[in-house]
Amino acid sequence: MSGGVDSSVAAALLVEAGHEVVGATLKLWGGASDSGCCSVADVDDARRVAQHLGVDHYVFNYAEEFTRRVVTPYVEGHAAGHTPNPCIECNRHIKFELLVERARRLGFDAVSTGHHAAVSERDGRYFLVRGADPRKDQSYVLGYLTEAQLARLVLPIGAMTKDEVRAHGERLGLRTWNKPDSQDVCFIEAARGREAFLRARLTATPASIVDRATGEVLGAVDVAEAITVGQRRGVAPGRDGERRYVARVDLAARRVEVDRLAAVLVSRVGLDAASLTFAREALTDGSPVVAQWSAHGAAVPATLRGAGRWWLELATPVRPVAAGQSVVFYAPDEPTVVMGAALVEESA
Secondary structure, eight states: OOSSSHHHHHHHHHHTTTTTOOEEEEEEEOOOOSSSSOOOOHHHHHHHHHHHHHHHEEEEEEEEHHIIIIHHHHHHHHTTTTTOHHHHHHHIIIIIIHHHHHHHHHHHHEEEOOOOOEEEEEEEEEEEEEOOOOOTTOTTGGTTOOOHHHHEEEOOTTOOOOOHHHHHHHHOTTTTOOOOEEEEEEETTTTTTTHHHHHHTTTTOOOEEEETTOOOEEEEEEOOOGGOOOOOOOOOOOOOOOOEEEEEEEETTEEEEEEOOOHEEEEEEOOOGGGGSSSSSSOTTEEEEEEEOOOOOOOEEEEEEEEESSSSEEEESSOOOOOOOEEEEOSSSSTTTTTEEEEEEEEE
């Protein structure tokens, strides 16, 4: 129970269904934050919702593990020129490893969260599927979950839209029913931003922004580690007036290379073999998938290749996918069903 409306309503639905429910709030970040995560107010909201529902409430402190498994790899990834996704890593290592294992040791049958996704059971097999509200679908950030984990997971609001969740919370009189959604990385102060966070934790690399086609210097950045391959925001157009996109970040050369959209498009995405996780049976060389590499980005038909190394062949060229991001695979015949996930090594 994060103190938001989604987890509040998830708990309420479970109580209404007759389950024995205990609320658990995770204390993850001990540093400064203004994004509405791990604050005293959020813990208090979760506690008071639990009281309203008549269930016990506990706070579990995973701050040390969160720093080690999420924050430190996030900083190290940026220092290496990658763009990690901390929300995915938090789900993988904190909520669905540490918390699920703790629940098992305490004798609970399942863990439930307020994610906008659903677990489907068919003939004794478990599948993660997209949430009913495409604007809020969170199946992407749960893409690394295995079938064994899904068998112990309950996602009560997956079949509801966000408006329906809020209406249900209002009907029950939950104090969180109209609480704004948290939009930012929980351990980064929105008022200061990612650059300030990284500056405090690594040696920032200033770099020139160079037009790859003409060699013209279009500008400069103070923290090249905060630049993401494929991004357009903050990049000045070329002299021809056309938009430019980041094609490559070379930290050693202190150089951010940009180019026209047509020149930066890629049709292959290299994958980190060690990170490959399959929700059910393992996919093999030549398996068709529908690939998605951002929380609400477009899904693209692709073919998974595994001859010597793993990569995706994309049916449609796309903007470069940054190393450190995750690709989640959906079934081509059932594009709401998650098949697995992997970290991106490079795109070309």
